[in-house]
Amino acid sequence: MSRKGIHIEGISKTYGEGNTAVHALKDVSMLVAPGEVVGLIGPSGSGKSTLLKCLGAVIEPTAGRMTLGDEVIYDDGWQVRDLRALRRDKIGFVFQAPYLIPFLDATDNIALLPMLAGVPNAAARARALELLTALDVQHRAEAMPSQLSGGEQQRVSIARGLVNRPPVILADEPTAPLDSERAMAVVRILNDMARKLETAIIVVTHDEKIIPTFKRIYHIRDGVTHEEVGEGRSF
Amino acid sequence: MISLAGRDILHTWGKFVFTGIGLGLLIGVTLVMAGVYRGMVDDGKALLDNSGADLWVVQQDTLGPYAEPSSVNDDVYRTLLAMPGVAQAANVTYLTMQVGSAENEVRAMVVGIAPGSPGTTPGWPPYLVAGRQITRGHYEAVVDIAAGFKVGDRFAIRRNYYTVVGMTRRMVSSSGDPMVFIPLKDAQEAQFLRDNDAIWQSRRRSAANPAFNRPGVPGLLDAVITSQSSNTFVNAVLVTLEPGHAPEEVAAAIRRWKRLTVYTRSQMEGILVGKLIATSSRQIAMFLVILAVVSAAIVAFIIYSLTMDKIREIAVLKLIGTRNCTIAAMIMQQSLALGVIGFVVGKISATFSAPVFPKYVLLTPMDSVAGFFAVLAICILASLVAIRMALMVDPAEAIG
Numbered sequence: 001m002s003r004k005g006i007h008i009e010g011i012s013k014t015y016g017e018g019n020t021a022v023h024a025l026k027d028v029s030m031l032v033a034p035g036e037v038v039g040l041i042g043p044s045g046s047g048k049s050t051l052l053k054c055l056g057a058v059i060e061p062t063a064g065r066m067t068l069g070d071e072v073i074y075d076d077g078w079q080v081r082d083l084r085a086l087r088r089d090k091i092g093f094v095f096q097a098p099y100l101i102p103f104l105d106a107t108d109n110i111a112l113l114p115m116l117a118g119v120p121n122a123a124a125r126a127r128a129l130e131l132l133t134a135l136d137v138q139h140r141a142e143a144m145p146s147q148l149s150g151g152e153q154q155r156v157s158i159a160r161g162l163v164n165r166p167p168v169i170l171a172d173e174p175t176a177p178l179d180s181e182r183a184m185a186v187v188r189i190l191n192d193m194a195r196k197l198e199t200a201i202i203v204v205t206h207d208e209k210i211i212p213t214f215k216r217i218y219h220i221r222d223g224v225t226h227e228e229v230g231e232g233r234s235f
Numbered sequence: 236m237i238s239l240a241g242r243d244i245l246h247t248w249g250k251f252v253f254t255g256i257g258l259g260l261l262i263g264v265t266l267v268m269a270g271v272y273r274g275m276v277d278d279g280k281a282l283l284d285n286s287g288a289d290l291w292v293v294q295q296d297t298l299g300p301y302a303e304p305s306s307v308n309d310d311v312y313r314t315l316l317a318m319p320g321v322a323q324a325a326n327v328t329y330l331t332m333q334v335g336s337a338e339n340e341v342r343a344m345v346v347g348i349a350p351g352s353p354g355t356t357p358g359w360p361p362y363l364v365a366g367r368q369i370t371r372g373h374y375e376a377v378v379d380i381a382a383g384f385k386v387g388d389r390f391a392i393r394r395n396y397y398t399v400v401g402m403t404r405r406m407v408s409s410s411g412d413p414m415v416f417i418p419l420k421d422a423q424e425a426q427f428l429r430d431n432d433a434i435w436q437s438r439r440r441s442a443a444n445p446a447f448n449r450p451g452v453p454g455l456l457d458a459v460i461t462s463q464s465s466n467t468f469v470n471a472v473l474v475t476l477e478p479g480h481a482p483e484e485v486a487a488a489i490r491r492w493k494r495l496t497v498y499t500r501s502q503m504e505g506i507l508v509g510k511l512i513a514t515s516s517r518q519i520a521m522f523l524v525i526l527a528v529v530s531a532a533i534v535a536f537i538i539y540s541l542t543m544d545k546i547r548e549i550a551v552l553k554l555i556g557t558r559n560c561t562i563a564a565m566i567m568q569q570s571l572a573l574g575v576i577g578f579v580v581g582k583i584s585a586t587f588s589a590p591v592f593p594k595y596v597l598l599t600p601m602d603s604v605a606g607f608f609a610v611l612a613i614c615i616l617a618s619l620v621a622i623r624m625a626l627m628v629d630p631a632e633a634i635g
Contacts, residue, residue: 049634058554058631087630088556099551099633101239103246108237115236116557144246160555172634 004069005033005200006055006168011064011074013050013223024050025061026223032200034167037191039211040204042220048204049172051220055202056091056170057083069167088117092161092169092199094190096176098153100145100160106132106152107141110159117164124163131159134196135189151182155189162193169194171203180209187213239561240568247541254537255573258530259580262610265526266585267592269602272512272519274595279409279507283500286327287357288473289482291498292489299496300329300470301409301503302511307495309423312349312472318488320480325349326469327358328422331408334415336390339383343415344408345392347422347469357473360416366401372418377401379413393428395421409507411594419469427466437463527613530577535617538570542621546628554630563622570618574610581606 013025024047032038042048053059055066057073057080066074068090073080080086087093100109110128115121132138135155140148148156154174161169171190175183187203187210194201205211219226244251282301291300292307292315299305307326315324328347333340346358353359353368360368360377366386369375376397378384381404388399397417406414417425429437438460441447447459474497476485486497498506508516542549549562582603589596 052634053631056554056634058629058634084553084556084558086556087554093554093633095551095633099547101548101552103239103243104237108242112237113555116555116561121237 004067004167005031005036006202007031007067008055009065011051011054011066012062013047013054013059014062024223025054028064028220028223028225030202030218030225030227032168032202034198034200035194036216037187037194037201037203037214039214039217040202040220040225041206041211041217046220047223048220050223051225052170052172052202052204055168056093057086085117088113089164090166090168092164092166094154094158094161094169094171094174096173098145098150098157100148100153100156102145105142105144106137106148106156109145109156110163113160113163127163128159131162132156134193135159150177151185154178154182154186158186158189158193162197162199165197165199167198167200169199169201171201173205173207174203175205175207175210183207183209184213238568239565240572243541243545243565244569244572250541251569251573251576255576256580258533258537258573258577260584261526261530261533262577262581262606263584263588264581265523265530266581266598266603266606267589267596268519268522268526269606270585270589270596270598271592271594272516273597273599273602274411275409275512275515276508277597278407278411278595279512280504281405281407282409283503283507285361285406285414286473287354287359287361287475289476289500290474290486290489291503292324292472292474292493293470293496293498295494295496297496298506298510300327302506305470306468307470307472309419309467309469311493311495314493315472315474315489318485318492320476320485320488321474322477323351323355323357323475325351325356325358325473326419326471327473328419328426328470329408330422330426331410331412332392332425334382334390334392336384336388339388339390341382342412343378343382344412345415345417345422345425347419347425348416349419357475360401360403360406360414362403363401364404366399368401369416369418370400373421374398375400375418377403377416379406379415380404381407382413382415392417392421393425395425397421407595409511423466423469434464527609530610531613531617534570534573534577534614535620537573538566538618538621539624541569542566542625546625547633549625549628550630550632553628554633559626562625566622566625567615567618570614570621571611574614578607578610581610 009029011025011028015022015024040048054061063076107125107128111124114124114127129141132141137152137155140152145153175186190201217228219228293299293305294307297303297305309326312324312326315321326349330345332345334343335341348358353361369377374397376399378399380402384399386399389396441459448456482499486499489497585598589598
């Protein structure tokens with residue numbers, strides 16, 4: 001698949017029907033190019049999580065069109081049969097909390113994804129070590145999640161999101177549990193990786209510290225997005 | 236692909252091992268219960284094997300001598316010896332009672348054996364582990380080692396004292412009581428021996444009965460009293476067959492011509508297993524079912540709890556594309572691992588505790604194999620609740 005980022009047009013999501021219907025997303029459109037990191041900000045209940053779930057093929061939008069690279073994955077209905085494989089191979093996730101598997105060490109937490117996709121163990125681990133090195137946590141490769149600091153856990157989590165080299169990464173408040181210094185480090189890593197791997201990254205955040213680092217920001221309020229050119233402040 | 240279940244077990248090995256030990260003790264009790272049943276059956280078969288008989292001739296229409304009381308005249312064996320196909324016939328009595336000395340009192344099955352020799356006369360203990368066989372007509376005994384006596388010990392049966400001259404092993408009744416072999420005449424006396432007061436009262440009643448104490452019939456009363464004070468009955472006649480004769484044919488001839496009930500080896504085994512210990516086996520079966528249900532409930536609860544602890548990780552696994560079958564396999568493998576740990580602990584605990592039980596506990600390899608597969612089946616069933624819950628987890632739970 002060629003790298004053309006993610007493009008959504010007119011995505012809507014309505015929960016319920018009739019008088020009780022809640023319109024969580026209303027005609028949302030968004031384009032994130034490969035290598036670009038955009039911010040998605042908005043108050044609680046504005047529809048951020050719903051949009052993230054739609055983008056992550058976790059819940060089905062009510063209407064609209066969603067394109068991942070050249071592949072239309074949603075057009076008023078899922079165009080892809082195996083959403084699980086889609087999530088595994090083409091969408092990376094970075095969560096607010098790292099949510100690492102507690103019984104796997106750092107390397108295997110990352111290598112699990114390619115292994116699930118059928119990559120041999122040795123190759124998957126090599127790819128994981130490569131990412132750990134890129135994220136400067138290679139010295140913690142054999143550490144269990146409970147032995148890692150918050151920043152290290154988040155870097156391992158980012159590596160897990162990147163390991164299958166997906167065209168898009170969805171980061172849900174990745175800096176929330178971190179102090180300023182570590183938060184900025186995470187944003188720097190995301191920007192570096194986006195550039196190196198030509199990955200489109202959407203960062204949902206409330207974090208005032210990192211908002212100025214985005215070149216483009218999507219504000220979402222009451223299910224409607226507005227695009228804004230950010231400061232794109234360098235680190 | 237790495238083993239998620241294996242990694243999780245290694246990560247929380249303490250929880251698994253201690254839970255496995257708890258489950259194992261329960262499985263151990265289950266195996267011992269099965270062993271108790273097997274022991275009862277084996278005791279019954281040992282009783283039949285050790286008697287050395289091919290046929291058991293008992294009172295008509297009874298299930299004697301082990302399952303019901305049976306009385307046969309003690310001269311019947313002579314007529315049986317004349318039957319075609321009969322090699323040996325010997326009287327035998329069985330009496331379960333308390334025997335003992337001042338130091339040791341046990342419940343035992345007292346067996347009265349007819350004069351003869353081991354190997355030829357049925358009813359004799361076929362082998363000894365110490366001492367010698369009975370050689371005198373009275374007051375000698377060969378006892379099973381489980382009775383707790385040793386050669387040279389003296390113990391009482393009713394009013395008479397017996398000296399232990401030989402020891403044998405695995406000679407037990409169907410209920411596991413050790414056997415005490417004594418001469419037949421002693422055993423016949425012991426069966427109906429009454430106290431002096433009872434004898435005196437009986438004689439007084441006979442003397443007061445005009446039918447027995449008739450004027451002009453001297454000697455009648457004495458004859459009646461003599462008859463009352465002697466016992467000419469035995470419980471059964473044990474018969475061995477000459478080579479080439481089918482047990483069923485000889486048994487049919489005895490039934491027809493002697494009007495007695497005769498059981499072959501397989502029929503007697505059916506009585507012992509199917510009737511004598513039937514209630515006990517049903518009781519044990521009930522316990523086994525209850526223990527199986529309790530084991531399943533424990534495994535289900537533990538696996539459910541372990542899965543609940545990982546619910547967020549399962550949501551993440553599902554979100555990043557893990558297949559349902561991988562998650563289900565992880566939970567099922569953990570359940571099976573718990574079962575295997577439990578079974579190993581249970582088997583070890585059952586093996587070491589079995590000899591401590593007062594009754595014979597027979598742990599057979601086949602029971603262990605069956606138990607192992609039953610444990611695996613229980614673990615698979617018990618994991619279904621946790622698997623169902625894990626599969627219902629919404630991957631969206633991993634996002635906000």
